[in-house]
Amino acid sequence: MAVEVRIPTILRKHTGGEKAVPADGDTVRDLLGDLDRRYPGIAGQLLTEDGSLHRFVNVYVNDEDVRFLGALDAKLADGDVVAILPAVAGGG
Amino acid sequence: MLRIDDDQYQALVAHARAEYPNEACALLAGRDGSAERVYALPNAEASPTFYVVEPKAQLRAMTEMDDLGLxxxxxxxxxxxxxxxxxxxxxxxxxxPDAVYLILSLADQDAPVLRAFRIRDGRVDEVELERRTAGVAG
Structure with missing residues (x-):
């Protein structure tokens, strides 16, 4: 499935400054794999060592948080828009 | 340097007090170092020591900023x-790294302290925070 992936500022160093890039995948997991083939190293910023989505990275499919869509198993369709946003988090 | 209006400052203090004893969080949208809008957003952690802006509210606020050119x-x-x-x-x-991080201390509830920082690559630099009084021509 061909989808558009919106890339946050902090990850644009991987995409040559591109704000949005095309990528393919039937699931979010496949998509991130494809993204990492196109832009090596980017998946390492999004996934933990055991391959799950990093707690402080939000991924949305058509504005829905993928944690409510099956996380990395969330299905994708042609024309979907996937957005990646670092969580806004901290604490003191 | 970041400029905020006094009414924006008051809105941030009111939000922090309303969420007390938990941490409150908000996003500020603007341009050229001036805040134009405050998005007071839910802390998904509802904790006194931790905050995570609720992810859907974060996306909605950021999409609106984009749409407004902020x-x-x-x-x-x-x-x-x-x-x-x-x-x-x-x-x-x-x-x-492009945003200014504002932190409001309510350690003394009668005398809140607001300071502003850049946090980049693990390094903290305090930045000037200018509070403008609304309604004064300048």
Missing amino acids: DLVGIFHSHVATEAYPSRTDVELAAY
Whole structure:
């Protein structure tokens, strides 16, 4: 499935400054794999060592948080828009 | 440097007090170092020592900023018992190098302290915060 992936500022160093890039995948997991083939190293910023989505990275499919869509198993369709946003988090 | 209006400042203090004893969080949208809008957003953690802006609310606010042609100029949160300075967690999780991080300390509830910082690559630099009085021509 061909989808558009919106890339946050902090990850644009991987995409040559591109704000949005095309990528393919039937699931979010496949998509991130494809993204990492196109832009090596980017998946390492999004996934933990055991391959799950990093707690402080939000991924949305058509504005829905993928944690409510099956996380990395969330299905994708042609024309979907996937957005990646670092969580806004901290604490003191 | 970041400029905020006095009514924006009052809105941030009111939000922090309303969420007390938990940490409050907000995003500030604007341009050229001036805040134009405050998005007071839910803390998904509802914790006195931790905050995560609720992810869907974060996306909605950021999409609206994009649509309005505004930038994310500030990221606000409150510290309910500690000083207005980034904690180790604040530094580790700072993912927006272009935004100014504003921290409001409510350690003395009668005298809130608001300070502003850049947090980039693990480094903290305080930045000037200018509070403008609304309604004064200038």
